[in-house]
Amino acid sequence: xxxxxxxxxxxxxxxxxxxxxxxxxxxxxxxxxxxxxxxxxxxxxxxxxxxxxxxxxxxxxx
Amino acid sequence: xxxxxxxxxxxxxxxxxxxxxxxxxxxxxxxxxxxxxxxxxxxxxxxxxxxxxxxxxxxxxxxxxxxxxxxxxxxxxxxxxxxxxxxxxxxxxxx
Amino acid sequence: xxxxxxxxxxxxxxxxxxxxxxxxxxxxxxxxxxxxxxxxxxxxxxxxxxxxxxxxxxxxxxxxxxxxxxxxxxxxxxxxxxxxxxxxxxxxxxxx
Numbered sequence: 001x002x003x004x005x006x007x008x009x010x011x012x013x014x015x016x017x018x019x020x021x022x023x024x025x026x027x028x029x030x031x032x033x034x035x036x037x038x039x040x041x042x043x044x045x046x047x048x049x050x051x052x053x054x055x056x057x058x059x060x061x062x
Numbered sequence: 063x064x065x066x067x068x069x070x071x072x073x074x075x076x077x078x079x080x081x082x083x084x085x086x087x088x089x090x091x092x093x094x095x096x097x098x099x100x101x102x103x104x105x106x107x108x109x110x111x112x113x114x115x116x117x118x119x120x121x122x123x124x125x126x127x128x129x130x131x132x133x134x135x136x137x138x139x140x141x142x143x144x145x146x147x148x149x150x151x152x153x154x155x156x157x
Numbered sequence: 158x159x160x161x162x163x164x165x166x167x168x169x170x171x172x173x174x175x176x177x178x179x180x181x182x183x184x185x186x187x188x189x190x191x192x193x194x195x196x197x198x199x200x201x202x203x204x205x206x207x208x209x210x211x212x213x214x215x216x217x218x219x220x221x222x223x224x225x226x227x228x229x230x231x232x233x234x235x236x237x238x239x240x241x242x243x244x245x246x247x248x249x250x251x252x253x
Contacts, residue, residue, distance in 0.1 A: 024196075025089070026082030035093045036123040043120040046129050050119075052142040055133055060109040060149040084166035088173070091193030094243040095202045095214070109183070125198040147198070147218060151182050154215040156207075157242060 096121045104155045106145060116143065161222040162199040169194035172225065174236045180224040181217050189215060190231055192239045204239055212242055
């Protein structure tokens with residue numbers, strides 16, 4: 001792939017969230033982000049596997 | 063003026079750090095409480111006086127959805143379900 | 158958004174290890190010791206220790222919180238009890 005040297009560097013995925021996490025959690029940002037990433041992965045994996053449907057079908061609160 | 067400006071900046075830095083530390087402690091504890099629920103029976107009190115019980119599976123990190131199993135609804139059991147957190151008033155469990 | 162959700166982390170932290178009474182939507186009332194307040198959802202984790210060493214945990218979702226009343230400070234004993242309850246091995250890890 002031909003890359004033009006003058007092109008601005010692309011923002012890497014997760015980079016923006018990393019900056020936000022640092023602002024919110026300071027020196028503990030990496031620890032909190034690690035815990036959150038693990039938790040979100042677990043959630044995504046379980047949803048993929050079990051294909052749960054919303055209950056109730058219609059939200060109680062809009 | 064340089065001294066007072068830098069001490070003001072220091073004071074701001076300290077306040078920010080205190081705020082960040084408080085947020086980290088609170089968030090880490092909350093994440094731990096979610097982890098502690100995994101696999102346990104949890105009772106959910108929802109709006110419109112709806113009460114259900116289910117085995118807790120997982121939460122997304124924005125606390126918008128809970129993935130649960132064996133949800134006991136007033137009209138029967140749903141094997142796998144997602145609860146919308148905005149529908150919930152409280153939930154409780156034993157540890 | 159309700160005033161409880163707009164508080165800052167240092168304000169929420171003041172409730173940690175304290176006994177509170179929470180009034181929530183649909184006139185529900187809860188009492189217990191505050192383990193934490195989630196800074197993302199403002200949900201309050203309340204603990205009521207049982208005689209047998211176990212504990213009853215009630216979480217009031219931040220969006221449903223109407224009022225929180227401070228009752229008493231739990232002191233060091235409650236602080237220890239609460240933190241060990243949720244640690245993976247049941248032992249409080251001391252940060253280095």
